[in-house]
Amino acid sequence: MKITLDNVVKTFNTFRAVRGVSLDIGSGELVALLGPSGSGKTTILRMVAGLEYADGGQIRFGEEDATDIPVRERGVGFVFQHYALFPHMTVGDNIAFGMKVSKKKRSPAEIAARVADLLRLVRLEGLGDRYPAQISGGQRQRVALARALAVDPKVLLLDEPFGALDANVRRELRRWLREIHDELGITTLFVTHDQEEALDLADRVVILKDGKIVQVGTPEEVCRTPVNAFVMRFLGDANHFPATISGEVASIGGARMPAPGLVDGAADAYARPGDLGFSLEGDGVAATISRVLDRPDGRRLIAVTEAGEHVELDVAPDAPVKAGARGVITLARAHIFPAA
Numbered sequence: 297m298k299i300t301l302d303n304v305v306k307t308f309n310t311f312r313a314v315r316g317v318s319l320d321i322g323s324g325e326l327v328a329l330l331g332p333s334g335s336g337k338t339t340i341l342r343m344v345a346g347l348e349y350a351d352g353g354q355i356r357f358g359e360e361d362a363t364d365i366p367v368r369e370r371g372v373g374f375v376f377q378h379y380a381l382f383p384h385m386t387v388g389d390n391i392a393f394g395m396k397v398s399k400k401k402r403s404p405a406e407i408a409a410r411v412a413d414l415l416r417l418v419r420l421e422g423l424g425d426r427y428p429a430q431i432s433g434g435q436r437q438r439v440a441l442a443r444a445l446a447v448d449p450k451v452l453l454l455d456e457p458f459g460a461l462d463a464n465v466r467r468e469l470r471r472w473l474r475e476i477h478d479e480l481g482i483t484t485l486f487v488t489h490d491q492e493e494a495l496d497l498a499d500r501v502v503i504l505k506d507g508k509i510v511q512v513g514t515p516e517e518v519c520r521t522p523v524n525a526f527v528m529r530f531l532g533d534a535n536h537f538p539a540t541i542s543g544e545v546a547s548i549g550g551a552r553m554p555a556p557g558l559v560d561g562a563a564d565a566y567a568r569p570g571d572l573g574f575s576l577e578g579d580g581v582a583a584t585i586s587r588v589l590d591r592p593d594g595r596r597l598i599a600v601t602e603a604g605e606h607v608e609l610d611v612a613p614d615a616p617v618k619a620g621a622r623g624v625i626t627l628a629r630a631h632i633f634p635a636a
């Protein structure tokens with residue numbers, strides 16, 4: 297099912313939570329809405345679900361105006377962070393619940409077979425007789441997904457479904473969700489404020505700020521060509537350097553870089569840790585190493601520039617650098633934007 301948002305607006309009292317959002321979500325696509333707290337992600341999801349009405353613009357399911365489709369007939373499955381399972385029902389009964397109350401009549405044997413299929417799909421075979429309190433948080437969210445899938449939704453809406461889980465479980469569930477999505481091909485809209493989660497999971501990422509879309513693109517597009525400093529910073533690990541533009545060339549400390557299309561004057565350059573290096577001499581930004589952090593996947597240096605800015609850079613695990621070393625930060629790549 298294709299979903300279209302056409303200049304959608306939502307106002308609470310006088311506060312504009314969503315300010316003219318237009319977005320096409322292709323049939324079978326997995327799209328993440330990513331943005332800081334209060335950027336309007338949940339409000340957009342709730343409007344698609346029909347739990348909230350847009351007060352401007354239009355939402356279409358296929359070619360049909362969604363306002364004409366009652367919530368129960370939208371064919372939407374939800375998983376929310378705090379959308380608790382029924383504690384007094386077994387896992388199996390929780391999954392069966394939607395089928396039992398659905399207009400589409402199914403026999404008890406059909407329901408039991410479907411519950412068994414779904415338990416297999418979410419890899420919880422054998423746990424159907426447990427109660428929610430007897431399984432882990434990650435398993436509970438898998439049950440919540442199985443319950444949402446039980447009624448064959450055309451659209452799946454997930455609001456921070458893994459928000460309450462620890463980092464390793466989150467990572468595992470996100471891989472698993474992607475596999476399930478690829479198997480079932482249900483159009484999925486996923487809300488998160490976790491950049492890594494959005495980038496790992498989604499076909500396309502929609503970056504929101506103050507109720508507006510700032511950028512839409514594949515993970516590669518938003519990472520490699522952020523449209524502005526907000527996207528660059530929000531995606532994480534952005535080091536800032538003041539820059540000066542002259543004749544479409546940026547000077548960043550002693551380094552020079554092409555800056556096509558930028559006007560002369562002050563600018564902001566941003567670079568990620570992997571785009572930086574450290575050497576004792578050369579063209580770059582003078583800095584002193586303040587800390588050396590060793591991690592399973594390499595060595596990260598924390599440097600302080602002469603302007604007092606902290607910069608993080610990744611070097612080879614065996615790079616011979618010690619805290620206190622003075623030298624220059626070299627830039628292999630940077631994103632340069634007009635000064636804010």
Ligand SMILES: Nc1ncnc2c1ncn2[C@@H]1O[C@H](COP(=O)(O)OP(=O)(O)OP(=O)(O)O)[C@@H](O)[C@H]1O
Nearest residue numbers: 308311313331332333334335336337338339340489
């Ligand atoms: N029912 C409501 N009444 C008044 N204001 C609301 C209501 N729901 C949301 N808002 C406001 O609308 C803005 C957007 O909220 P929304 O929950 O959509 O943001 P979000 O991006 O999902 O944030 P979070 O990540 O914190 O959940 C916020 O400023 C919020 O306070």
